[in-house]
Amino acid sequence: MSFRTIEWRDDAVIMIDQTRLPGEEIYNTYTDFKAVADAIRGMIIRGAPAIGVAAAMGIALGARNIIADTHESFFRQLENVCDVMAHTRPTAINLFWGIQRMRQVAEANRDKKLEQIREILKKEAIRIEEEDLTICRNIGKWGATLIPEGATVLTHCNAGGLATAGYGTALGVIRAAHEAGKNIRVFADETRPWLQGARLTAWELMKAGIPTTLISDNMAGFFMQRGEITCCVVGADRIAANGDTANKIGTYSVAVLAKENNIPFYVAAPVSTLDLTLSDGSKIPIEERPASEVTHIKGIAIAPEGVSVRNPSFDVTPARYISAIITENGIVKDDFRTELRRIAGA
């Protein structure tokens, strides 16, 4: 990869600032867990798997800086660190998954010295990042089998290297198909209001040399209707036990349009995105973000002052619109309720 989304280096966390792409390629350095929490909240880093990694690294940073005489004090403070991380963003389950994994590792090593626990947490966070890269490559490998030679693939938002430790889920599928020598093209929805498609997906696919055409979200239907889209591939922020999938706002519309035009609609996500505790998507909490994301672009007003705004950041695509869910452990095409459980090893 020609960029690094997030890494642990010299006892600090380094992230590429996704609020400034594609105009500026700036790497921020974090040494404080609260700053990492702010970075997640402010979308310096975003994308479900990436914020799982960021939360884990934030906790490792937090653990490093805890001043404690006793294990009890350390663990009480560590719990506070986890709690701060858990209150950054509500929808992506990977955040809570990453936090839970760090919490469990700490608990499992409670009998060790504090210095050792801090080191173990650091190593665990780095392991989560490294594993994510492997997971994405496996998602890509499975998913590429679904992409025909000569395909034009529509994607929404950025489920790319920037949304993960570096290869991507939906874009991992696209990258793997491209690397397998398939002659494919991508249509990228710009993805209002935050413009992840225009700013991030177009940028990273251009870097990867994959032919990409940028469109505004409301054009996807036009190209589907004309037969110019072969299939759709998107990521996920949380997948309920029945396959209902929360993903970036607008995903539901893409899925409905795909179904209406008989175009396969694929979701690509690691198993850590599954939330088998939720029977269906209606239980997934949907974040609403500030009105200014809709009314302003780079600080410039594009709407009348004082206008009312709604800004739900995610929507839920019912499982019946999803042709397949692509995970690192394989592809699930039907009977989601049974098959997702099986593939998760749950």
Next chain:
Amino acid sequence: MSFRTIEWRDDAVIMIDQTRLPGEEIYNTYTDFKAVADAIRGMIIRGAPAIGVAAAMGIALGARNIIADTHESFFRQLENVCDVMAHTRPTAINLFWGIQRMRQVAEANRDKKLEQIREILKKEAIRIEEEDLTICRNIGKWGATLIPEGATVLTHCNAGGLATAGYGTALGVIRAAHEAGKNIRVFADETRPWLQGARLTAWELMKAGIPTTLISDNMAGFFMQRGEITCCVVGADRIAANGDTANKIGTYSVAVLAKENNIPFYVAAPVSTLDLTLSDGSKIPIEERPASEVTHIKGIAIAPEGVSVRNPSFDVTPARYISAIITENGIVKDDFRTELRRIAGA
């Protein structure tokens, strides 16, 4: 109305500059037909009925400025004026309708003196503008019967006072329901890339005191899915004989989502928007506009330099998604092919 979209005053054409709204409320003065053509092309004025009026007024201006010794010379130059107007934008049929009406009036008065013909053309252009206001009020009157008390109405783009001589087609329906004392609310799609919804619809509905919530285009499905939208009302740029309707890009997506969620989807347009010469929507020419509309907002880049872009400005909604077409002569609900012909008096 608290603004004037277009008017003829002191032998000049005055238009509110829609590229600068809502930030600046500036009225431009035109005394040259080529400048009017540029204003249409550059979307200083837009909206199918409004560009029909603008084309007519542009022709009246052109006729005024023609220097000719003979009728033959005058009519040859007038034909050139019409031709320049016809090459501004391709999709809205009202443009060609306005031009044709001016051409016919000129022809019908060929035996009069040139000064008289110029005066007749000026009066005809003003009449087209005045008629449009009456037409919109009638569209509103019919359409309001379809809007239930307490409704939340979704609209796309701006089919408002700014898109007509001053009351609106889709927004005319909304205005009329509001004026009838119905307690209604509006969700306005921002309508990328040109942001007609954010910049124009939100602005004019706020001025009218109608509660309006701005959303990005890809959020419409979310609110439909949640049962928060009662019905959709949009305008039209051209309606084929079978009811297939070309309108602002994204309209097709709204229609598909509405159907999927069992929400009525209405098209409001004057009879002059009908193109009975086209058997269906596949024959409607679709304008593609510059990439910069997608990659830049107010001159600021929001995408990587050099990215490929597609920018179709309209799409075609097949008649099967349309619950009713609302015209000044009444509402057509089914059997579009027969009923549209009847209502047009054709």
